[in-house]
Amino acid sequence: MSKAKNFSVVGKRVQRVEGFDKVTGDSKFIADIHLPGMLTGRILRSPYPHARIRSIDTSKAEKLRGVRAVVTAEDTIKRPWGAFFADQYILSVGKTRYVGEEVAAVAAIDPDIAEEALDLIEVDWEPLPGVFDADEAMLDGAPLVHDDKPNNIAMHLDLERGNIVQAFADSDIIVEDTFTSMPQWHCAIETIGSVAEYSPNGKYTIYMNTQTLFNARYRIATALGVPETDVRVIQSAVGGGFGGKSCDDNNALVCAVLARKAGKPVRVINTREEEFLAGCRPRVFMKINVKLGFKKDGRIRAKELKVIADNGAYSAKAPAITGVAAMRHDTCYKYSDVKLEAKLIYTNKIPTGAFRGFGNPSAEWAVEQAIDLGAHALGIDPLEIARINAAETGYVSPHGNRVTSCELKQCLDMVENMIDWKAKRANKQPNTGMGLACTVHVSGKRHFGDYDGSSATIKINEDGKALILSGEGECGQGVHTAMCQIAAEELGVPVEDVEISRADTDLTTFCLGAFASRLTYVSGNAVKNAATNVKQQLYEQAAEMLEANAADLISRDGRIFVQGAEGKSVTVADVARARLFRHNGAPIVGSGSFDADSVLPDSTRFGNESGAYNYGVQAAQVHVDPLTGQVKVLQMVVASDCGTVIYPIGAEGQVEGGLAQGIGYALTEGLQFDEGRPLNPNFSDYRIPSMRDMPPLQHAFADSYEPTGPFGAKGLGELNMDPTAAVINNAIFDAVGVRVKTLPITPEKILRALKEKKG
Amino acid sequence: MKKQLNLNVNGQDYEVEVEANRLLLQVLRDTLDLTGTKEGCSIGVCGACSVILDGRLVSSCLTLAAGCEGKKIETIEGLAKDGKLHPLQQAFIEYGGFQCGICTPGQIMAAKSLLDENPKPSEEEVKEWMSGNLCRCTGYYKILESVMAVVDGKTDPNYAFRKRETTAKIQSLDVYKSVAKTSSD
Ligand code: FES
Ligand code: FES
Numbered sequence: 001m002s003k004a005k006n007f008s009v010v011g012k013r014v015q016r017v018e019g020f021d022k023v024t025g026d027s028k029f030i031a032d033i034h035l036p037g038m039l040t041g042r043i044l045r046s047p048y049p050h051a052r053i054r055s056i057d058t059s060k061a062e063k064l065r066g067v068r069a070v071v072t073a074e075d076t077i078k079r080p081w082g083a084f085f086a087d088q089y090i091l092s093v094g095k096t097r098y099v100g101e102e103v104a105a106v107a108a109i110d111p112d113i114a115e116e117a118l119d120l121i122e123v124d125w126e127p128l129p130g131v132f133d134a135d136e137a138m139l140d141g142a143p144l145v146h147d148d149k150p151n152n153i154a155m156h157l158d159l160e161r162g163n164i165v166q167a168f169a170d171s172d173i174i175v176e177d178t179f180t181s182m183p184q185w186h187c188a189i190e191t192i193g194s195v196a197e198y199s200p201n202g203k204y205t206i207y208m209n210t211q212t213l214f215n216a217r218y219r220i221a222t223a224l225g226v227p228e229t230d231v232r233v234i235q236s237a238v239g240g241g242f243g244g245k246s247c248d249d250n251n252a253l254v255c256a257v258l259a260r261k262a263g264k265p266v267r268v269i270n271t272r273e274e275e276f277l278a279g280c281r282p283r284v285f286m287k288i289n290v291k292l293g294f295k296k297d298g299r300i301r302a303k304e305l306k307v308i309a310d311n312g313a314y315s316a317k318a319p320a321i322t323g324v325a326a327m328r329h330d331t332c333y334k335y336s337d338v339k340l341e342a343k344l345i346y347t348n349k350i351p352t353g354a355f356r357g358f359g360n361p362s363a364e365w366a367v368e369q370a371i372d373l374g375a376h377a378l379g380i381d382p383l384e385i386a387r388i389n390a391a392e393t394g395y396v397s398p399h400g401n402r403v404t405s406c407e408l409k410q411c412l413d414m415v416e417n418m419i420d421w422k423a424k425r426a427n428k429q430p431n432t433g434m435g436l437a438c439t440v441h442v443s444g445k446r447h448f449g450d451y452d453g454s455s456a457t458i459k460i461n462e463d464g465k466a467l468i469l470s471g472e473g474e475c476g477q478g479v480h481t482a483m484c485q486i487a488a489e490e491l492g493v494p495v496e497d498v499e500i501s502r503a504d505t506d507l508t509t510f511c512l513g514a515f516a517s518r519l520t521y522v523s524g525n526a527v528k529n530a531a532t533n534v535k536q537q538l539y540e541q542a543a544e545m546l547e548a549n550a551a552d553l554i555s556r557d558g559r560i561f562v563q564g565a566e567g568k569s570v571t572v573a574d575v576a577r578a579r580l581f582r583h584n585g586a587p588i589v590g591s592g593s594f595d596a597d598s599v600l601p602d603s604t605r606f607g608n609e610s611g612a613y614n615y616g617v618q619a620a621q622v623h624v625d626p627l628t629g630q631v632k633v634l635q636m637v638v639a640s641d642c643g644t645v646i647y648p649i650g651a652e653g654q655v656e657g658g659l660a661q662g663i664g665y666a667l668t669e670g671l672q673f674d675e676g677r678p679l680n681p682n683f684s685d686y687r688i689p690s691m692r693d694m695p696p697l698q699h700a701f702a703d704s705y706e707p708t709g710p711f712g713a714k715g716l717g718e719l720n721m722d723p724t725a726a727v728i729n730n731a732i733f734d735a736v737g738v739r740v741k742t743l744p745i746t747p748e749k750i751l752r753a754l755k756e757k758k759g
Numbered sequence: 760m761k762k763q764l765n766l767n768v769n770g771q772d773y774e775v776e777v778e779a780n781r782l783l784l785q786v787l788r789d790t791l792d793l794t795g796t797k798e799g800c801s802i803g804v805c806g807a808c809s810v811i812l813d814g815r816l817v818s819s820c821l822t823l824a825a826g827c828e829g830k831k832i833e834t835i836e837g838l839a840k841d842g843k844l845h846p847l848q849q850a851f852i853e854y855g856g857f858q859c860g861i862c863t864p865g866q867i868m869a870a871k872s873l874l875d876e877n878p879k880p881s882e883e884e885v886k887e888w889m890s891g892n893l894c895r896c897t898g899y900y901k902i903l904e905s906v907m908a909v910v911d912g913k914t915d916p917n918y919a920f921r922k923r924e925t926t927a928k929i930q931s932l933d934v935y936k937s938v939a940k941t942s943s944d
Binding site: 014015016017018019020021022023024025026027028029031032186187188189190237238239240241242271272475476477478495496649650652653655656657658659660661682683684688689690691692693694697 | 788794795796797798799800801802804805807834835836838839844848849851852853854855857858859860861862863864867886887889890891892893894895896897898899900901902903920921
């Protein structure tokens with residue numbers, strides 16, 4: 001029997017609420033926002049990976065005609081800020097720690113003048129020795145990125161659950177290897193930007209293309225030293241987020257400082273090069289040593305992980321990301337005894353941070369290959385190994401993650417059928433191979449304060465339409481459409497009769513924003529609760545009008561009637577107006593909140609981090625040309641368990657888009673660093689997939705229902721970014737018997753490995 | 760050095776005075792306030808700034824405005840006629856050919872320039888042609904599906920757009936006089 005329920009709006013292929021604006025070019029992205037008198041801001045960035053600033057002379061720049069403000073750290077309160085550790089400044093204080101760090105900034109009447117003024121700022125630099133490799137950075141005597149961090153260690157996690165020595169002793173076979181992942185840039189086609197305005201009464205109004213407004217407001221208020229209420233963040237349309245627009249960078253802060261000093265609105269938009277150097281915080285790169293012990297029958301008995309993560313010069317969210325890399329995957333399979341050690345290390349490189357997957361892609365790149373190694377060592381089909389160990393509903397991970405719904409085994413069945421796994425493996429062609437990997441992700445994560453919730457308000461307008469006010473972060477993924485569907489389903493109105501506002505910290509209630517695949521789940525629940533509240537008010541008024549009991553009413557298609565007596569009804573519009581236009585009238589408006597039933601992990605990081613867990617499986621067939629090392633992905637199949645699918649077009653888009661980023665991560669995306677300086681930071685050298693790079697794809701959603709989700713839904717956004725690199729590498733191994741152990745998997749590396757194998 | 764230019768954009772003539780080194784992208788966006796054309800990479804790689812110049816697809820971030828004198832420039836703003844969307848625009852909504860939408864004007868202009876030339880391209884031809892337009896959100900599957908829907912005539916002729924005028928379904932907004940009534944039907 002299907003777990004899916006029957007809904008009237010949820011699960012239907014409705015249109016994106018912003019569709020019209022997007023296809024006509026009318027959507028207002030940050031670069032499309034123009035305020036009267038607006039100036040252009042440009043940032044002077046450090047050319048050195050590590051240097052002392054002896055002095056800065058801005059006098060020449062200030063005198064240039066058309067310049068309205070020049071700012072340095074002296075124009076700030078020099079209070080360090082950061083998501084988890086306060087270790088970065090708006091503008092360098094005394095020292096710079098990576099190439100691209102913000103040192104000074106200019107606002108001028110046009111971009112050319114601003115650029116010219118940057119050249120007139122004189123900085124007296126004293127270059128310092130830098131450290132660019134995490135292993136070297138830990139050595140005694142290595143240059144210190146931050147003087148108060150001995151051996152450049154930003155964070156050290158060391159945990160054991162169960163008895164790892166005993167567990168390995170119990171194992172029939174043990175596999176071990178080390179895999180290195182690379183930084184990956186978000187490459188949202190729209191770069192980070194801000195437009196800031198300051199009024200002398202003390203209020204900052206900042207338009208941002210951020211995916212986390214209230215976190216942005218909190219960090220801006222902290223760094224500027226003002227109360228949160230003095231900062232209003234208004235969201236523009238966001239041209240792609242993927243974690244990169246979650247406010248760990250200084251763009252909006254510099255913009256705000258310039259606006260205050262210039263007394264005029266200022267716009268600061270990163271160029272593509274700036275975006276690579278110091279904009280979005282690229283994926284944390286990690287070296288992961290993984291050791292797995294198996295019983296003969298394929299059960300995993302022991303797991304040990306050693307992670308060395310490169311933090312870059314400042315921490316942003318890397319501490320949480322490193323923890324996720326070390327622990328999250330233990331919710332994917334049934335583990336008993338695990339040990340992990342993770343070190344997060346400062347280097348003089350770009351700060352790393354949140355990117356779709358949040359540590360999981362690096363972890364799955366390593367662990368899912370180790371599982372494959374185990375399968376080969378045991379002579380068991382990798383799909384069977386996954387099936388033997390797969391988590392199930394009711395599983396509690398060694399770290400306390402409680403799984404309330406899990407269709408991983410169903411996903412394995414689906415993938416097996418879609419790609420015809422058994423037949424293709426039985427009929428293996430030369431240089432062609434099959435690989436797969438499983439994946440798990442959260443639906444929200446409790447780590448910003450003891451809260452993983454959301455809130456929303458819904459008001460019914462005089463025309464009967466519902467308007468949702470939400471402070472969450474639509475950043476292109478389409479969650480606003482899902483929220484409208486959830487409200488429409490609960491209110492019993494057509495989805496076209498529900499609108500949603502953009503987020504604005506002055507007008508919408510507190511929301512954490514878009515990260516951790518949380519929005520459909522947490523904000524979906526908040527919207528649903530708000531709709532229940534509003535429906536109650538509608539029913540009370542309608543009961544009066546229909547001379548019936550509120551408890552007997554139901555609504556459908558925008559009409560409210562007594563159950564079983566549809567002939568006599570009132571419209572939502574009638575009800576809203578009747579409630580408003582009378583003595584003691586009042587608009588119909590209601591709020592809803594939701595906080596996930598998760599636990600703030602304790603000092604040993606034990607605790608159910610999320611309200612729900614989503615699962616999936618990917619498989620690929622690849623062909624490797626042994627002469628050129630070229631990999632051709634012949635086919636991919638994907639099965640995802642995200643509970644009820646609320647908005648199918650959007651959900652499919654999340655799978656397809658995540659997969660594309662996974663393919664880029666696997667095969668092409670990487671930049672060389674020279675002494676901490678990324679070489680060729682542009683779209684021709686950093687190659688993201690284009691249309692012709694995408695393989696034939698078949699994908700489907702598991703029949704699934706999450707009991708704590710809105711209409712059974714849970715998260716999805718990151719799930720299909722996570723395993724792809726391992727899937728492809730497992731298939732390459734099956735094809736030609738070699739494994740490249742550092743990302744990206746380039747033809748050169750494959751050729752080298754093939755040559756080594758030949759001896 | 761400022762230069763006087765006559766530009767024809769979406770059938771309308773504009774007289775502008777701009778620096779000789781200004782790019783078409785800058786003039787469209789900053790001088791003419793046609794901000795539908797987007798900037799993604801500034802080096803001719805991503806296609807976000809795609810416009811059609813005398814029938815040819817160009818990157819407006821690499822095109823000098825001065826070279827466009829007397830030529831016909833088509834941008835995303837010119838596609839919808841009398842409030843009616845171009846079939847490609849409809850298809851992108853119907854088949855979900857966008858997520859954030861920042862690449863979408865460029866994608867649609869690129870597809871239009873292909874279909875203007877060859878209304879029946881194969882899927883392979885579409886893939887090759889569209890590979891100059893990067894998208895970081897969609898993985899391209901739904902963009903391809905949207906374009907192929909137009910090629911194969913699969914868009915819904917009666918597609919009802921989600922637009923604000925759906926309000927019309929609710930009786931006129933005669934709020935101040937309205938008396939709530941119970942309707943029987
Ligand atoms: S902005 Fe012109 S091609 Fe990217
Ligand atoms: S839809 Fe976001 S870049 Fe294409």
